[in-house]
Amino acid sequence: MKKISFITLMLLAVTSMSFAQTITGTPHDMSAQAWNTMASNKLCGVCHTPHNAMAVSQAPLWSHTTSSTVYTMYTSAQSSTFNATPGAAPGGNSLLCLSCHDGTVALNNHIGNTLPLGSTLGVAYPTTTTLVGAALTNDHPISFTYDAALVTADGALRPITTAALGGTIATKMLFGGKMECASCHNPHNNQYTSFQRMTNNASQLCLTCHIK
Amino acid sequence: MKTYLWLVIILFVPVMANSQSVANTVHNLSVSGPGTIKATNENEICIFCHTSHNSNPQSPLWNRSDPGSYYTLYDNAVSSSFQATAGQPDGSSAMCLSCHDGTIALGKVLSRPEEISFGGGITTMPINKHNLKTDLSDDHPISFIYDPALAGKDGQLRAMPAFPTKLDRNSKVQCTSCHNPHKNNFTNFLASSNQSSALCITCHDRTNWQTSSHQTSTATWNGTGKNPWLHIDEPYANVSQNACENCHSTHNAKGKARLMKSQQEENNCLDCHNGNVANTNLEADFVKTYTHGVYNYNGLHDPNEAAIPSAKHVECADCHNSHSANATNASAPYANGFISGVKGVDQNGIAINKIQYEYELCYRCHSVNAFTTSSTARKIEQNNVRIEFNTSNPSFHPIAGVGNNNNVPSLISPLTTSSMIYCTDCHASNGTSASGPHGSIYPQILKYKYETIGSPIESYSSYELCYSCHNRNSILNNDSFKEHNKHIRGQNTSCNVCHDPHGISNSQGNNINNSNLINFDTKIVSSDATGNLKFVDTGNNNGYCLIKCHGKTHTQNMSY
Incomplete structure (x- = not known):
């Protein structure tokens, strides 16, 4: 009994340590989601593809369809003490994150499985605290110099x-x-x-x- | 050894780096906070106010709910001199109040699904001076627009605040105008040191404040009696350094209007002016029998009241402008520094905002509205002191102008017939005290004894008031009136029986019957058989009386 529990503990410790360092097992690991019907590359494929990637700036081998929504940026209108001037829209790698986190593109809308939100099988981002939305006025400002x-x-x-x-x-x-x-x-x-x-x-x- | 040195450096560097950080302040509510009120498990510091995502619409990235609009405001119903338009707390002030009004739990933040738990079972801010509650009428006003128009209306504000005081984007004064919640270098998270009220005066610009005693005095509390600075969190050592805070409390002020530290007006002054900070003990004066009874009124004085007040009252501030008062001496009739910058009424009866002469201050209450009436029943009655001192009167003491009698042999040098005197030369606290008429053991708040009742035995002390200026020997030697000695010593007649010390109005009296301040006390002097009750002046040191006094009729045959 003692031995078993010790081994379990060790296993748990090892796995949690190893998981902590990789995407596996994190909320970004969507390989086990019911909607993830990809035959292979289930873990990375939601965002990345090894071949024929989308032409998206600052996007390494990008697979997920990007958002075309109009964002409201956090500017000096939100805070008189905000001295930076962000662009009119998020840029750089932020757009990649927002392709899921703004909630306007289906989670499973990616190369090999382009299912737009609103289509029968398009999976919407769940309403949680990690759904940032298109109104970025209540989020830390981004895309400013x-x-x-x-x-x-x-x-x-x-x-x-x-x-x-x-x-x-x-x-x-x-x-x-x-x-x-x-x-x-x-x-x-x-x-x-x-x-x-x-x-x-x-x-x-x-x-x-x-x-x- | 080398390792030890490194350890020392490593230990010290973060402490130094953090000396100006929120982490070192009681606003660090996380487990690492230095204060007693802190979370049991939460490690993050910023989270109690800020979140990087899904913040409350209030900026910047606020992590707390807006408390709402249920506050009792500091507005012009609280203070008649508050010229701004008060509104419910908004902007950053609402955010500060989301903890500091004591209604929302300290650990209730938007980004944590469960309320962050605090040690000691604390949820909302404990009841203490930092919990302002929802009644803000005893706190410095906030969330009002401060612009040059307000400054113009107020008259005692700078056109715009000076650094480091800031307005928010809507030109409003907020908590953050004075406080920096992230740094506590100056006590109470003040944006700068408030020594000598440096922070207050970035907005408040009181006339003559810089030269006033309350700004310049280095007097300290002598440790006796009540500490006058108990209302200050960390009082400085002297009056000059405490400055505005000597009398005002920015928060939790007991006297709400104008944030006075004490609800009883006079206590704001007497806490220091009792010999324990200021040299003179006015408290001792105000418990005498005859006083300007500052203890007798409460809530009647208003700084915006007319120069001629409508309701009878007296407070220290009726005669003193604490923002302007100083120890500058003056000569009659000019007002000295102690009463500089106060309202008054001039000799023509016109209300003025700033007196030039001392008597103008007295006229506020002792002229047209005559809150006090003459203490002696006289042939000619007059309760308006301003009229009594009119320089075209047949006779008058030289308060508002040089006297018109150039034959006063009794005057003690340096006084001459060209001298002028103050009301306070006669009406002042008795004993060795402040020069003003605060309180006396003698009626009419007289500085010295002045016997008026019955048949007083003459002595220097019986008439010390008169003898202070009028040489007793000269009087008793009959230098001016050859029957003085006979009346004063022989008949035990008070000076007051024949003389009306203020003066006799030119519309009621005349140069023949009322020269030399003659206006008889009708309780003692009555008409003769033919109805005459008068003095007749027939030239310098000459005249006669037509009266009946103590059964003895005086006739022209008794002229001198």
Whole structure:
């Protein structure tokens, strides 16, 4: 009995450790979903395809149909203390995340299985806290340039040369000089919950950039 | 050893880096927080107010529900001098109040499905001074538009606030105008040090404040009696440093209007002016028999009241402008620093916002509305002191102008017939106290004894009031009136029986019968058989009386 429980514990520990480092078993692992009828590549295929990928900017071998919805961005209209100027729409890798998380494209609308939302088999994003929607006004701003000028204007942001995630904010957290979803999130690794790229214990992730 | 050094550096660096961080403040409600009110399990710091997704529509990325619109406001019903338009808390203030009004649990955030639990079973903010509750009428007003128009209406505000005080995007004053919730470098999360009220005066611009004693005095509390600064979280050592906060409480003010620290008007002053901070002990004056009875009224004084008040009352602020008062000396008739910047009524009866002469202050209550009446029944009755001191009167003490009698041999140097005097030369606290008429053991708040009742035995002390200016020897030697000695000493007659010390109105009296302040006390002096009751002036030091006094008729045959 003791032995069995010890082995179970060990197994659980090992598996949870190994799962923590990969996409397998995370909420982004949709291979076991009933709607995932792909014959192969069930794990990666929802987002990626090895061949004949979509021509989407900053999208590695992209498979999931992107959104054509109109977004409302978080701008200085939301906060008078927001000094950056985001683009009119999300850019860069943020668009890839929003192709699911804005809720306008079916989860299973990807190469090999293009099922638009509203079609009989198109699977809608469930109404959960991770459904970001098209109104980005209640979400942390994205797709804005984070540079020395912004740091000066804001007064409570750390310089982009600040150490972060094994490099600096500039090298590890910005994409084309901009903050995007991937600045904080790693869709393939849920080690720190919410696919955060580092622990937010004591709000460390927030305080990486914010001087508060 | 090397390892140890590294450890020291590693330990110290984060502490230094965090010295200005929210993490080191009581606003860090996470398990790592330094305060006593904190969560039992929650590790994140920002989460109690902010979330990166699905925030409340209030910016910036707010993680709490808007508390609603059920607050009792600080508005112009609370303070007649509040010129702005009060509205329910909005913007960042609503967010602060979502904890600080004590109605929403501290751990109730949008991004956690369960309420974050707190140690000690705490849910909402405990009842303490940081819990402002939903009655904001005792707190500095917020969520009102501050613009040059408001400043113009108010008259005592800067056109726009100066750094570090900020308005929000709608030009409104909010909690964040004065507070920075992320940094607690200056106590109570203030945006800057409030020493000498540096923060208050970024908006409030009181006339003469910079030179007023309450701004400049380095007086400290001597440790005796009640601490006058109990209402301040971390009081500074002296008056100058505490500045506005000597009297005002920004939050939880007991005297709501104008956020006075005490609901009883006079206590705002007397907590310091009792000899324990200020040198003079006015408390001792105000418990004497004859006072300007500041204890007798409550809620009647209003800073916006007319120069001539309609309801009888007296508070310290009726005579003193605490934002302007200073210790500057002056000579009669000019107002000294203690009463600088107060309202008054000039000698023509015109209301003025800022007195030049001391008597103008007294005229607020002692002229047209004559809240006090003459204490002696006289041939000529007049309760309007302004009329009594008119410089075209047949005789008058030189309050509003130099006297018209150039033959006053009793005057003690340096006084001459060209001198002027103050009301407060006669009406003032007795004893060694402040120069003003706060309280006296003598009637009419007289500075010295002035016997008027019965048949007083003459002595220096019986008439010390008069003898302070009029040499007793000269009077008793009959230098001016050759029967002075006979009346005062021989018949125990008070000065007050024949003399009306203020003056006699030119519309009621005349130069023949009412020179030399003659206006008889009719309780003692009565008409003669032919109905005459008068003095007749026949030139310098000459005249006669037609009266009956204590049964003795005075006739022209007794002229001198």
